[in-house]
Amino acid sequence: MSGTSPTGDELVSLLAALASPHRLRILAAVARQRTYVSELARQLQMNRPLLYMHLQKLEAAGLVTGELVTAPDGSSVKYVQAVPFTVSLDLDAIALAAQNLTGSGPAAEQEK
Amino acid sequence: MSGTSPTGDELVSLLAALASPHRLRILAAVARQRTYVSELARQLQMNRPLLYMHLQKLEAAGLVTGELVTAPDGSSVKYVQAVPFTVSLDLDAIALAAQNLTGSGPAAEQEK
DNA sequence: GCCCTCTGTCAGCTGAGTCTGACAGGGGAG
DNA sequence: CTCCCCTGTCAGACTCAGCTGACAGAGGGC
Structure with missing residues (x-):
């Protein structure tokens, strides 16, 4: 995924995913260190539901990966990690x- | 502007400007050939007001430049041109x- | 005079994206 | 049992980008 020339739609999705201050900050924080969601919410001072939404978008764009880890004591924690990429x-x-x-092309409207 | 590392806000603006199929198509068309607005609207089959809005955003992001040319016969035509860039x-x-x-930083909220 | 092309702006609708508070559930520690 | 921390999801409100039709104005050609 890093270095391949994406399709137009993929490019648009990728750019849309990155075109947000919140998401940029999330990505930066996650790239620095693998953290779990609630901790991340505390670091960035944002509501958890909001963070969840942004994480979903980032994950949908393939920029981060989530991993639900069940600790030995039984409590589950979701770790989030950044995925390296280059465009x-x-x-x-x-x-x-x-x-x-x-x-894309003009006169490409037939099945609508 | 090409190659310089933009500030966070500039980056967000740039990405937001590019994260649109219409704007991508406009940029591509304008990069291929210098055209005027109405002609461009015909090529891309979109309403002129809509095209104007997108052109404004592209211009605000510094991706295109508009030039209102008054032809020798007195009629004015606005030519649009792409600005080379690299990110x-x-x-x-x-x-x-x-x-x-x-x-950006946490606890950076004072004047609000 | 009428018709055509071009530029630019406007009010208004609609839908998607954003953000919030509240909720339900799982599990550990005192 | 009560408190705490964690994960998810939900409906509602609110803002803004996108898109449309209509308008005003300048100018040329017939």
Whole structure:
């Protein structure tokens, strides 16, 4: 996934996932250290439900992975980890990605 | 602007500007050839007001430049042009950008 | 005079994204 | 039993981006 040229839709999803201050901060925090959700919520000072939503988006975009760990004492804790990636963005990449968007070309509207 | 590491806020703006199929298509079309607005609207088959909005966002993000040209016959035509840029995105860049977000650090809420 | 092309802005609708409080449940420690 | 910490999910409110049709104005060609 790192270095491959993504499809237009994937690019849009990826950029949308990253285009949020909260998510950027979450990613940064998680990249630095593997933490569990509640601790992360405390670090970033945000409500847990909100954090859950953002984590879902990041996970859907493949930027983080969640792992529910059941400790030896029985209590379960969800650890979150960042997934390394690399994307190079320039006009060429944009032009390339724009070619394969679902419903990209003009007159591509038939099954609607 | 190309190659410089943008601030967190700038990064978010840039990504937000790019995270749209329409804007990707507009950028691609404009990167290929310098065109004027109405012609572009015809190419991409979208309403002009909508195109205007997207162009404003792209222009605000510094990805395109508009130039209102008054032809020798007096009619004015607005030409749009893509601005070359390069951004490398990875975990390090994210972590770096997350540091300088307006209101990033915890306990940075004083003037509100 | 009428018709055409272009630019730009406006009010208004709709839907998605965001954020919050509250809830249900699992399990350990005092 | 009571308190605490953890994981999830939910409905509701609220904001904003996206999108549309309509309008005003400038100018050329017939």
